[in-house]
Amino acid sequence: MASNVYFWNLRAGLKNNNEARMRKLLAAAGKGLGLAAGDLTALKVHFGEQGVTGFVRPLLLKPVVTWLKEQGAKPFFTDASTLYVGQRGEAVSHSLVAAEHGFDPLLLGAPVLIADGLKGASQEMVRIRGKHVKKAFIAADIAAADALVSINHVKGHEMAGYGGALKNIGMGSASKQGKMHQHITTGPRLDVEKCVGCGACAAVCASKALTMGPKRKIRLNLEKCVGCGMCFSACKTSALGINWQTDIQAFLERMMEYAKAVIATKPKPCLHLNFVLNVCPDCDCIGFTDAPLCPDIGVLASQDPVACDQASVDLVNAAVPLWPSRLPKGIKPGANKFLAVHPHVPQDMGLAYAEKIGLGSRKYKLIEV
Ligand code: SF4
Ligand code: SF4
Numbered sequence: 001m002a003s004n005v006y007f008w009n010l011r012a013g014l015k016n017n018n019e020a021r022m023r024k025l026l027a028a029a030g031k032g033l034g035l036a037a038g039d040l041t042a043l044k045v046h047f048g049e050q051g052v053t054g055f056v057r058p059l060l061l062k063p064v065v066t067w068l069k070e071q072g073a074k075p076f077f078t079d080a081s082t083l084y085v086g087q088r089g090e091a092v093s094h095s096l097v098a099a100e101h102g103f104d105p106l107l108l109g110a111p112v113l114i115a116d117g118l119k120g121a122s123q124e125m126v127r128i129r130g131k132h133v134k135k136a137f138i139a140a141d142i143a144a145a146d147a148l149v150s151i152n153h154v155k156g157h158e159m160a161g162y163g164g165a166l167k168n169i170g171m172g173s174a175s176k177q178g179k180m181h182q183h184i185t186t187g188p189r190l191d192v193e194k195c196v197g198c199g200a201c202a203a204v205c206a207s208k209a210l211t212m213g214p215k216r217k218i219r220l221n222l223e224k225c226v227g228c229g230m231c232f233s234a235c236k237t238s239a240l241g242i243n244w245q246t247d248i249q250a251f252l253e254r255m256m257e258y259a260k261a262v263i264a265t266k267p268k269p270c271l272h273l274n275f276v277l278n279v280c281p282d283c284d285c286i287g288f289t290d291a292p293l294c295p296d297i298g299v300l301a302s303q304d305p306v307a308c309d310q311a312s313v314d315l316v317n318a319a320v321p322l323w324p325s326r327l328p329k330g331i332k333p334g335a336n337k338f339l340a341v342h343p344h345v346p347q348d349m350g351l352a353y354a355e356k357i358g359l360g361s362r363k364y365k366l367i368e369v
Pocket of ligand 1: 187204230
């Protein structure tokens with residue numbers, strides 16, 4: 001059965017301004033959420049790594065906070081620590097980055113709480129019957145929240161191909177242990193013969209798993225590797241790569257099973273908001289925001305994360321390509337822009353598996369508000 005996906009195409013006017021359009025979107029998509037007075041509601045967001053500018057702008061989220069409060073909920077912005085040792089690897093630096101990026105409780109009306117504690121060890125174990133995952137490790141305060149609204153910046157992703165609702169929930173809500181659990185087996189394959197010693201991979205490896213060896217050949221320490229995938233796209237000679245189809249498919253499946261575990265912690269439906277703005281080629285973890293692949297498209301909202309992601313992918317792919325960008329020259333509207341910049345990812349980018357395990361439907365009805 002097709003799921004409803006509500007869509008605001010960014011048009012606004014004096015009598016129907018941006019806040020009013022956002023509220024209309026929320027009123028349509030939020031029917032039946034069943035929020036009760038005092039529900040502690042996690043707004044799962046990505047605050048953006050230092051140096052990134054493509055994350056969802058906080059001011060766009062003020063009407064979301066206001067609307068949730070009107071339903072009686074008590075919303076808070078949240079995310080979990082990263083595996084790598086950047087600015088979001090522990091709660092102190094993570095909170096500061098959130099503040100630097102404009103997530104100000106006084107301005108937005110909701111505090112920032114890092115969901116897995118000071119050092120990323122605060123987690124809840126959730127049992128599921130997945131093909132890969134039997135015990136999922138979820139950031140404790142996301143698991144404990146009474147309700148969940150995912151705030152998703154739609155963009156490409158180095159390993160998953162595409163990042164939207166399912167990735168933000170599945171990977172983003174996992175504790176460090178849960179993230180490691182999903183990344184396992186995706187460490188790189190190194191073909192030393194192809195290495196030209198440029199050092200680009202070591203520069204992006206936050207785990208310091210890559211170091212320059214004798215004769216300017218890179219050395220890989222798999223013990224330190226967390227399988228983040230940053231080096232795959234940094235290496236222009238294909239000296240670093242992975243067993244693409246097998247490992248990426250298994251990685252995507254684990255991520256979808258984690259998304260299922262997170263949603264299973266909620267007795268009420270979750271709401272997913274996909275911001276199809278600044279559709280850059282990489283994740284907001286990467287430390288910079290490259291030029292967008294298409295013009296800004298709008299905001300999608302649905303209680304079905306699979307439908308929300310499928311609709312977002314379809315809208316991006318149908319859009320006019322933008323250059324200068326990482327897109328290959330000559331790509332036409334309709335071609336898969338995410339696969340054009342991340343060609344190692346399976347065609348469906350994990351959405352077929354998400355549908356298969358009951359996370360939602362790839363069929364959707366797009367309803368403009
Ligand atoms: S996947 Fe690459 S960048 Fe990531 S930790 Fe491993 S070696 Fe470093
Ligand atoms: S990016 Fe590739 S070529 Fe450059 S040092 Fe790393 S492995 Fe070698």
